[in-house]
Amino acid sequence: MTVWNRKAASAALLAAVIAVTAGCSKGDSDAESTSDPAKSTEAGKEPVTLKIMWFNTLVAKEAVEQFISIPVKQKYPYITIEFMDVKTGAALPDLITTGQSIPDIVITDYSNLSTAIDLKYPTDLNEALKKEKVDLNGLEASPLDGVRALGAQGELYGLPFYMDKYMMFYNKDIFDRFAISYPTGEMSYTDLIGLAKRLTRSEAGVQYLGYRWADLYTFGFQLGLPVINARTGKADLQSDGWKRALSMIKEMVDTGIDNKITHEHFFKEKRLAIYPQWMGAAYGLIAQEGGALNWDIAAMPYSSDQPKTSGPTKPIYLLASAAGKHKEQAIAAISYVATSPEVQMLLSQNGRISVLKDKAIQQQFGTKLQLLQGKNAGAVFKYPFGKLPNTTAYESQAWNGLDTAPVAIIGGTDVNTALRAADEKANKDIDTYRSGRK
Numbered sequence: 001m002t003v004w005n006r007k008a009a010s011a012a013l014l015a016a017v018i019a020v021t022a023g024c025s026k027g028d029s030d031a032e033s034t035s036d037p038a039k040s041t042e043a044g045k046e047p048v049t050l051k052i053m054w055f056n057t058l059v060a061k062e063a064v065e066q067f068i069s070i071p072v073k074q075k076y077p078y079i080t081i082e083f084m085d086v087k088t089g090a091a092l093p094d095l096i097t098t099g100q101s102i103p104d105i106v107i108t109d110y111s112n113l114s115t116a117i118d119l120k121y122p123t124d125l126n127e128a129l130k131k132e133k134v135d136l137n138g139l140e141a142s143p144l145d146g147v148r149a150l151g152a153q154g155e156l157y158g159l160p161f162y163m164d165k166y167m168m169f170y171n172k173d174i175f176d177r178f179a180i181s182y183p184t185g186e187m188s189y190t191d192l193i194g195l196a197k198r199l200t201r202s203e204a205g206v207q208y209l210g211y212r213w214a215d216l217y218t219f220g221f222q223l224g225l226p227v228i229n230a231r232t233g234k235a236d237l238q239s240d241g242w243k244r245a246l247s248m249i250k251e252m253v254d255t256g257i258d259n260k261i262t263h264e265h266f267f268k269e270k271r272l273a274i275y276p277q278w279m280g281a282a283y284g285l286i287a288q289e290g291g292a293l294n295w296d297i298a299a300m301p302y303s304s305d306q307p308k309t310s311g312p313t314k315p316i317y318l319l320a321s322a323a324g325k326h327k328e329q330a331i332a333a334i335s336y337v338a339t340s341p342e343v344q345m346l347l348s349q350n351g352r353i354s355v356l357k358d359k360a361i362q363q364q365f366g367t368k369l370q371l372l373q374g375k376n377a378g379a380v381f382k383y384p385f386g387k388l389p390n391t392t393a394y395e396s397q398a399w400n401g402l403d404t405a406p407v408a409i410i411g412g413t414d415v416n417t418a419l420r421a422a423d424e425k426a427n428k429d430i431d432t433y434r435s436g437r438k
Contacts (some may be wrong), residue, residue, distance in 0.1 A: 075349030143315030185299030222311035235426035310383035401426030
């Protein structure tokens with residue numbers, strides 16, 4: 001199974017619950033008033049239909065309709081955007097490889113952006129944006145710098161649409177049971193490990209768990225650790241940063257917190273105290289499985305070498321097909337939703353982090369998403385967002401190697417040995433991938 005299919009298959013487990021969130025907001029009808037079609041100077045243009053598909057980044061059809069299709073139709077009455085579902089054997093790489101009809105627009109995230117570029121899917125937006133005088137100065141630097149860094153010759157292969165954030169969701173009842181103060185976000189990872197140890201205990205026949213560390217890649221991403229060294233082009237898993245990350249995971253493993261903890265321990269069994277998760281995935285899980293769970297949100301800890309700085313966001317990007325028949329219209333659509341204060345306000349109100357540097361938009365975060373009412377949603381902006389780590393088109397080839405390191409320490413291997421073996425496997429897989437691409 002290819003790496004993108006492995007990741008897509010894993011992500012697909014959350015597809016149903018993520019789709020729920022598109023209908024969870026209050027006042028969804030506001031989407032229809034994002035702009036006035038009467039103000040459009042292009043109402044007489046030839047009607048076109050653009051197909052849109054996600055690539056390894058699950059986005060519900062309802063969300064595409066609410067945040068892209070309706071606003072674009074209001075701005076450009078001649079453009080219709082239709083959701084193109086991803087089916088088995090018909091993901092973006094399959095369509096490109098087999099020469100089938102590919103979508104005009106693709107939605108993907110930072111981790112998969114370089115792979116989409118390697119597939120030669122997206123067009124360079126620079127000239128079109130310059131011609132139409134699209135101003136990108138209002139966008140947050142981090143997601144824009146992230147996509148710019150992937151253009152070898154200065155190409156701009158996509159625009160950030162919104163951002164996702166890894167946050168700590170916690171069960172207030174467990175903290176109350178043990179008389180422990182709720183997490184405020186005012187802590188380092190050292191503090192977090194100490195807190196997780198205090199919360200991991202057995203009482204009345206119930207084994208409570210302090211924290212779920214998910215996987216090493218996600219843990220390292222929050223610390224801004226690149227998998228691939230930008231200078232050498234090789235996996236760099238024996239760096240001091242990765243040693244620190246795996247050592248912190250080992251501390252939790254030694255406490256009894258392994259990689260078998262899932263969202264069910266938090267939502268159904270209600271014995272996991274802190275559940276870190278991307279907000280987009282958490283929304284769907286809470287809507288479907290949250291029930292009477294007494295929960296709230298806190299910011300992730302900060303790294304000791306970057307005090308008071310949050311981990312990077314996960315930008316979600318919109319790409320226009322280089323081979324599309326309606327390239328001009330696709331670029332107009334994605335540049336509009338990326339830079340429109342009205343669309344970005346709508347996203348923010350519905351719990352998506354805007355890519356615009358607009359405090360008024362940030363202050364409206366989550367105000368129309370029912371499940372965030374009464375919650376500490378402002379924790380999303382507690383600290384400045386961290387810098388995105390370097391990524392490459394073949395980074396995903398190193399993920400299997402990276403995954404071996406936590407398994408090794410759970411089995412008793414020391415950190416240095418586990419990372420050395422992970423590094424060797426990652427680079428072997430990268431070499432195999434590169435040989436196959438020649």
